[in-house]
Amino acid sequence: MKQSKKLFWTFLMPSLVSFLLVAVIPMFIGIFYSFTDWNGMNNQINFVGFQNYIKILTNDPGFINAFVFTLKYAVVEVILVNVCALALALFITSKYTPFSGFFKGAFFLPNLIGGILLGFIWQFIFTKGFSSIAATFNLPFFDKWLSTTQTGFLGLIIVSSWQSIGYMMLIYIAGLTSISEEVLEAASIDGAVGFKKLKYITLPLLMPTVTVGLFMNIAGAFKVFDQNLSLTSGGPYNSTQMISLNIYNTAYTYNDLGAAQAKAIIFLIVVGCIAFIELYLTKRNEVEI
Amino acid sequence: MKKIISLILCCLLVGSLFVGCGSKEPKSGSGKSTEIVLYQFKLEIAKQLDAAAQKYMDKNPNVKVRVESNGEGYTTTLKAKMQSGQEPTIFNVQGPSDVEDWMNKLEDMSNEPWVKNAANGTLTDVTKDGKVYGLPAAIEGYGFVYNKLIFKDAGIDVAQIKDFASLEKAVKELDKKIKSGALKEKYPDLEAVFEYPAKETWLTGQHTSNIALSPELKSSTDAYNAKSIEFKYADQLKKIIDLQSSYTAAGSSRDKLAAVDNTASVENGIAIGRVAMVQQGSWIYPSVNSIDPKVAENLGMIPIPLEGVVEDSIPVGVPSYWVVNKDATAEQKAAAKDFLNWLYQSDEGKKIIVDEFNFIPPFTNYGDLKAKDALSQAVQEYSSAGKTIPWVFNGYPNGWSMDVMGTQIQKYLSGKATWDQVIIEVKKQWSELRK
Numbered sequence: 001m002k003q004s005k006k007l008f009w010t011f012l013m014p015s016l017v018s019f020l021l022v023a024v025i026p027m028f029i030g031i032f033y034s035f036t037d038w039n040g041m042n043n044q045i046n047f048v049g050f051q052n053y054i055k056i057l058t059n060d061p062g063f064i065n066a067f068v069f070t071l072k073y074a075v076v077e078v079i080l081v082n083v084c085a086l087a088l089a090l091f092i093t094s095k096y097t098p099f100s101g102f103f104k105g106a107f108f109l110p111n112l113i114g115g116i117l118l119g120f121i122w123q124f125i126f127t128k129g130f131s132s133i134a135a136t137f138n139l140p141f142f143d144k145w146l147s148t149t150q151t152g153f154l155g156l157i158i159v160s161s162w163q164s165i166g167y168m169m170l171i172y173i174a175g176l177t178s179i180s181e182e183v184l185e186a187a188s189i190d191g192a193v194g195f196k197k198l199k200y201i202t203l204p205l206l207m208p209t210v211t212v213g214l215f216m217n218i219a220g221a222f223k224v225f226d227q228n229l230s231l232t233s234g235g236p237y238n239s240t241q242m243i244s245l246n247i248y249n250t251a252y253t254y255n256d257l258g259a260a261q262a263k264a265i266i267f268l269i270v271v272g273c274i275a276f277i278e279l280y281l282t283k284r285n286e287v288e289i
Numbered sequence: 290m291k292k293i294i295s296l297i298l299c300c301l302l303v304g305s306l307f308v309g310c311g312s313k314e315p316k317s318g319s320g321k322s323t324e325i326v327l328y329q330f331k332l333e334i335a336k337q338l339d340a341a342a343q344k345y346m347d348k349n350p351n352v353k354v355r356v357e358s359n360g361e362g363y364t365t366t367l368k369a370k371m372q373s374g375q376e377p378t379i380f381n382v383q384g385p386s387d388v389e390d391w392m393n394k395l396e397d398m399s400n401e402p403w404v405k406n407a408a409n410g411t412l413t414d415v416t417k418d419g420k421v422y423g424l425p426a427a428i429e430g431y432g433f434v435y436n437k438l439i440f441k442d443a444g445i446d447v448a449q450i451k452d453f454a455s456l457e458k459a460v461k462e463l464d465k466k467i468k469s470g471a472l473k474e475k476y477p478d479l480e481a482v483f484e485y486p487a488k489e490t491w492l493t494g495q496h497t498s499n500i501a502l503s504p505e506l507k508s509s510t511d512a513y514n515a516k517s518i519e520f521k522y523a524d525q526l527k528k529i530i531d532l533q534s535s536y537t538a539a540g541s542s543r544d545k546l547a548a549v550d551n552t553a554s555v556e557n558g559i560a561i562g563r564v565a566m567v568q569q570g571s572w573i574y575p576s577v578n579s580i581d582p583k584v585a586e587n588l589g590m591i592p593i594p595l596e597g598v599v600e601d602s603i604p605v606g607v608p609s610y611w612v613v614n615k616d617a618t619a620e621q622k623a624a625a626k627d628f629l630n631w632l633y634q635s636d637e638g639k640k641i642i643v644d645e646f647n648f649i650p651p652f653t654n655y656g657d658l659k660a661k662d663a664l665s666q667a668v669q670e671y672s673s674a675g676k677t678i679p680w681v682f683n684g685y686p687n688g689w690s691m692d693v694m695g696t697q698i699q700k701y702l703s704g705k706a707t708w709d710q711v712i713i714e715v716k717k718q719w720s721e722l723r724k
Contacts, residue, residue, distance in 0.1 A: 014303065040368055041390045127548055147548035148703070235488060236547035236703055237696040252365040254688040254722075255390065 027268075034261035040251065052262035062238060063263060066246035067270075069153075073242065074221035077157055081164045081217060082210075088165065089172035090198075104173065108166035115163075119230025122159045126151075126231075152232045152240035159227050164220075168213055175209025176202070204285065211282040215275055222271045243267055323620045324353040325628065328370065328377035330363035330609070331426075333575050337645040344637065345628055352624045378617045378625045381609040382423060384414045384683020385513040395422040396613040396622055403634050403652065411651040414509050414683060415610050423610030424629050427648035430590070430605040430668035430677065431496055431570030437587045439463075439565040442475055447589065453525075453596040457532060463565060464536050482536040482565050484558040487546040487702055490695025492554075493530075495682040497568065498694050499604050500593050501526035503678045509606075512684030517720045523712045525596045533568060534702055544703035560584055568593065571664040572608075574647050578662070590667040592676070599678055603671050606680025607651060686722035693718040 034052055038045045056063055088107060092100045110118075126145040134142035145151040179202065187201045203210075225244035228234065234241030234249070241249070247267065251260035329338070335358035342354040357377070359366055367380055371394070382388055388395065398404065399421045404412070407425060415423035433456075440447050440459075443466045450456050463482050466472055472479055487493055501522040506512040539545040555573045558564045560580040571590075578585035594600035613625045632638040633652065642648050643658050649665050649672075650658075659669060671677055682690050694715050700706040706714070 039390065041371070042393055144542060144545040144548065147545050233488075235696070235699060236544070237700040237705070238692070249688075249692060252362075252368065253692055 030261045031265060033258055034265050035258070037256075037258045039255040040257040041255065048258065052259045053266070056259060056263055056266065062241070063243075063246055065239070066241050066243045069240065070222055070224075070242045073153065073156060073224070074218060077160055077164075077221045078214065078217050080157065080161050081168055082213060084161070084165050085168035085213070086172050088169045089176055092169070093173055093176045104170065107169055110163045110165075111167045113163070115226030116230045118159060118163060119227045122155065123231050126155050146232055147236055149236070149239040152236070155231055156224075156227060156240065156242075159231060160221070160224060163227075164217070168217065171213050172206070172209060175206050179205045207282060207286040211279065211286065214278055214282060218278055219271060219275055222267075222274075322351050322353050323624045324355065325378035325617070325621050325625050326355045326357065326375075327379040327625075327628075328357045328359070328367065329379075329381050329611075330358065330360055331572075332358055332360040333572055334646045334648075337641070340645070341632060341638070341641045342628075344641075345631055349624075349627075352628070354624075354628060376614055376616065378614050378621050379611055379629065380614070381426070382415070382612050383609050384509045386684060386687060388415055388417060388422060389513075390687075391612070392417070394612075394615055396615040396617075396626075398422060398424065398613065398626070401626060401630060403630055406634070406652045406654045408651045408653055410679075411607050414607070415612075423612045424633065425607040425651040426609045426611055427607070427642075427646070428605060428651045428668070428672070429571050429608050429649065430603045430671060431568065432590045432592050432603040433566050434559065434569045434573065434588055434590050434664065435566040436559060436562065436584060437589045438584075439472070439476060439479065439562070443472060447591065450591055452600040453528065453594040456591070456594055460532060460536055460566075467565075476562050478562045479565065480538040480563050483533050484537050484549065484554045484564045484567055485530075485533045485546050486549045486551050486554045487534070487695075487699050488548055488550045489554075490691035490699075492551065492568065493698040494690040494693070494695030495685070496570075496604070497530060497533075497593075497698070498526065498690065499680060499682045500529060500595050500678075503604060503681045504595065504598050506681045506684070508679055509681050509684035512681040514684075515719075516723045518716055520712055520716055522595055522598055523708070525598060527708045528596055529593055530698065530701070537564070546702050547699040556580055559588075571647075571649065571660075571662075571668045574662045574664045586663055588663045590664055590671075592671075602676040602678045603668065604680055605668060605672060605677040606683070686719060689715075689719055689722055693722075 033045075035047060035049060036045045037048050037052075088103075091097055092103050097103070113121075123146065130142040130145045134140060146155055183205070184197070184201065187197055192201055223244055224242055225248070228240070228242045228245050229248075232240045234245050243263075247260050247263045250263060251257050327338075327342070329335075335356070338356050338358070342356050346352060346354055363381070367377075370376060376394075382391055382395075397420050399419075401421075401424070403424065404421055408428070411425040411428070412421055412423075415421060415425075435447070437447070440463065443463050445459050445462055447459070450459050460482050467479055467481065485493075501520070502512070502518065505519065505521050506515060534543050534546055535541075537546065537549075539549075552558075554564075554567045555569060555576050559567050559569075559573075560577040562581075562584060574585060574588070577588065590603065592601055592603045611629055613622055613629075615622075617625065633642060633650070634654070639650070639655055639658055642650055643655070643660050647660055647662050647665060649660050649668055660666065685694075697706065697711040697715055701708055701711045
């Protein structure tokens with residue numbers, strides 16, 4: 001037993017140390033800086049107590065806007081991605097679909113392209129591609145995309161959904177295939193078919209997967225940065241600026257690292273709460289056979 | 290066998306952890322060679338700067354000069370480099386607020402041989418307490434860069450454009466000619482008079498605003514010390530923005546301009562003959578020249594007139610300064626200073642500055658060596674005639690020019706805010722940021 005405990009810690013050490021160094025310690029350093037007025041460059045670090053937090057919560061409409069915008073985005077994106085991914089997963093794992101391997105690969109491909117590159121390619125499609133469609137076919141809907149808040153919002157949703165649906169689909173496929181055939185057969189024999197089967201048998205058994213999926217998705221949706229930067233840069237006039245971009249700008253454009261850290265801490269608390277609430281709710285609904 | 294393989298794999302994995310830990314800090318001394326890193330943001334001279342560094346290294350085999358260029362996000366990556374220990378030896382600052390921010394990293398250059406040759410006024414922004422901290426990289430000017438051939442073929446005499454009223458008249462006339470198809474044959478790609486890339490908040494928030502704020506604030510340092518602004522010439526600024534934004538390919542949907550970027554104005558705009566006039570400066574010459582040399586040699590520049598205030602001068606200033614990192618080693622600092630001095634004061638270096646960088650040298654001892662390209666010549670003409678106004682935007686509060694003024698202009702163009710609301714907001718933000 002002693003030997004296995006040593007082995008346990010030997011293997012755990014690298015990950016644990018990296019996690020501490022890269023995530024935990026910087027977080028505490030960040031909390032420290034959020035109580036100062038450091039500008040990121042010089043050596044003047046003065047304590048200002050809770051001033052940063054108060055200023056952010058009361059006198060920073062940009063941050064509040066970014067928050068509300070990110071919230072709207074997260075809700076729409078999470079629902080859209082999970083519903084589509086589940087539908088695709090059901091479609092691919094159903095007995096009636098041929099070439100399921102091909103479909104899995106095809107749908108997963110978008111996820112392999114990095115965030116910034118994706119943003120730039122889609123930006124080209126939205127601005128130049130869409131406007132030529134609008135001009136050729138006379139469809140004003142496709143005109144001037146990304147120059148208004150609404151089209152910027154839609155653009156962000158489209159790009160990140162396109163990227164995430166494949167990934168979530170694979171997770172759901174894994175979950176679906178782990179439900180034993182016998183349970184499904186037994187259900188059919190007892191008379192549960194089609195939609196009823198889905199609602200009362202498949203979904204509850206799928207809950208652990210849904211927990212994982214939703215958790216990753218919600219946290220990810222709040223943290224979006226690269227697509228935001230490359231697709232809209234927060235424009236027009238900062239109306240599509242999401243929280244991460246807002247924090248980044250506070251730190252590097254306004255040289256206010258103290259306030260940026262404070263925003264980051266608030267962000268951490270809010271997303272942490274949302275994630276934990278979601279975890280609690282879905283864990284409650286999990287069913288085991 | 291399996292155990293050995295898995296052990297080797299584990300070791301490889303752990304070893305790969307340390308791959309990313311290599312230090313890229315330039316080393317110096319040890320008698321062999323000194324390595325300096327130069328980190329700058331002017332992408333238009335990146336290749337030429339590499340070539341210049343190579344020439345210097347050929348003459349000075351003991352010194353290695355590594356040039357890194359980054360356009361977008363320069364200030365962010367510079368801060369990141371400083372904090373991560375990969376500090377460059379030479380980098381760029383832009384004005385009094387940069388100097389203030391980076392003060393504890395700036396090497397005193399007051400005793401350098403080029404200081405006495407610097408052109409009048411080019412050292413004020415980098416002089417603090419009597420000490421000089423930076424070498425001015427170039428002199429640049431901007432205004433309305435226009436395609437002489439298009440105007441000539443449209444029958445518009447540019448020499449008659451002396452103020453805002455005559456400019457507006459010429460613009461309207463050119464617009465009529467374009468819309469009527471009279472220029473279709475000779476200029477098939479010509480879509481509109483102007484292009485206004487409102488997505489580039491530096492172009493709108495720094496350069497366009499400078500036209501109205503320079504007569505009010507008078508210098509970068511005054512701007513840096515100003516706790517609030519009056520924005521006396523807000524109405525005239527509105528006219529300038531309206532003129533540029535109303536005669537673009539976007540027509541009356543000015544909100545489209547918030548998604549138009551700099552390439553649409555230069556490489557995809559004036560260089561291919563898609564538009565006839567853009568608010569740009571002497572720096573666009575190399576880009577236009579690489580696309581269409583014929584257009585490039587027929588470019589001219591006229592002032593952006595502030596109606597009733599200053600209608601015949603162009604804003605001229607120093608876009609960036611070369612500074613040396615005070616925390617580099619003594620050998621690195623000496624090598625850096627020597628490189629800069631060679632680049633700007635030696636005969637070989639002077640030719641590089643003027644012929645290859647297409648810079649207007651901010652020094653008085655360049656003799657007959659003048660920038661030969663059309664735009665630099667135009668700027669030099671205005672300079673010699675004394676028809677210039679200073680750049681004051683390098684003294685704006687951090688973030689105000691792009692994140693406040695630039696975004697507010699986007700709001701105005703999209704109709705989400707009236708001009709009066711814009712002015713109230715930008716004035717308020719200025720005072721807030723100065724607290």
